[in-house]
Amino acid sequence: MPTSRPKPSPKPASRKPSPRTSSRKPLVYGAGIVVAAALFGYVSYRATAPDAPGAGSSSSVVAGVTADPEEGVYPELAKLARRDAGDRLSLGRADAPVVLIEYADFKCGYCGKFARDTEPALVKKYVDAGTLRIEWRNFPIFGAESEAAARASWAAGQQNRFWEFHRAAYAEGAKEKGFGKDRLKALARQAGVPDLDRFVRDTDGKAAAAAVRKDQEQGYGIGATSTPSFLINGRPIAGAQPSETFTRAIEQAADRAKNPGNAGQDAKGSAGPQKSDDPEGSVGSGDSAK
Numbered sequence: 001m002p003t004s005r006p007k008p009s010p011k012p013a014s015r016k017p018s019p020r021t022s023s024r025k026p027l028v029y030g031a032g033i034v035v036a037a038a039l040f041g042y043v044s045y046r047a048t049a050p051d052a053p054g055a056g057s058s059s060s061v062v063a064g065v066t067a068d069p070e071e072g073v074y075p076e077l078a079k080l081a082r083r084d085a086g087d088r089l090s091l092g093r094a095d096a097p098v099v100l101i102e103y104a105d106f107k108c109g110y111c112g113k114f115a116r117d118t119e120p121a122l123v124k125k126y127v128d129a130g131t132l133r134i135e136w137r138n139f140p141i142f143g144a145e146s147e148a149a150a151r152a153s154w155a156a157g158q159q160n161r162f163w164e165f166h167r168a169a170y171a172e173g174a175k176e177k178g179f180g181k182d183r184l185k186a187l188a189r190q191a192g193v194p195d196l197d198r199f200v201r202d203t204d205g206k207a208a209a210a211a212v213r214k215d216q217e218q219g220y221g222i223g224a225t226s227t228p229s230f231l232i233n234g235r236p237i238a239g240a241q242p243s244e245t246f247t248r249a250i251e252q253a254a255d256r257a258k259n260p261g262n263a264g265q266d267a268k269g270s271a272g273p274q275k276s277d278d279p280e281g282s283v284g285s286g287d288s289a290k
Helices: 031-048 109-117 119-127 144-157 162-169 181-190 196-203 206-221 243-258
Strands: 098-104 132-138 229-232 235-238
Touching: 098 109, 098 206, 098 243, 109 119, 119 132, 119 243, 132 144, 132 206, 144 162, 144 181, 144 196, 144 206, 162 181, 181 196, 196 206, 229 243, 235 243
Parallel strands: 098 132
Antiparallel strands: 098 229, 229 235
């Protein structure tokens, strides 16, 4: 299935380069990161190419999940799972054997399709059973309203209403109404955020901006250029793929976790309720230039 990509916008000739311009350079986790970054770029291209054959098929190259459970899995990328029990932008046990990391934008139509059509079934089948953990990463790539919605989602999370806000923002027709300040406050009210004044302060605060920037830097760092993009225990998947693609990847990852001797790395090795020192934190200091 296709992914959403930002439209290029002209840059003023007089604009000076920002000193904070590390956002689109790959992070250094090892040789695998270069391969994975190239894969994300290739898959994103195939997903958005006008005549891509079989783009809607789970067996197409866009899906990137083969019958071989080892193929396309990068241990360096599996380490990006934070497994923080206090992370309010996640679902599922911190020690779940499989972690799905989602890089998404609230203005992305295909992200909304995944949120409505695919994610609820994954939650019911795998998250509720303790097999899967979903970790959200704000990856705004469509301008100011994307950034505002990302910060607002983080602010809703501070009052334990992230997933309710997520559901409201991805409801059918929601993105067409825009994400201006009044609209974001209305979505927070719909999501049941108890303290709306705090929500507004948090949305405009430095902590929200820093959290979004950190997620965004990580997304660019692994080579993601379109939304939605996913990692499932280190396996990159781009686009709102058919449910079968995610099911296969999750079940293969779960099997690898049960049989670590057959995989390059024990997926349970990094599991635990404690917060890990995720390596992307040291690079999350710059804004992403569009």
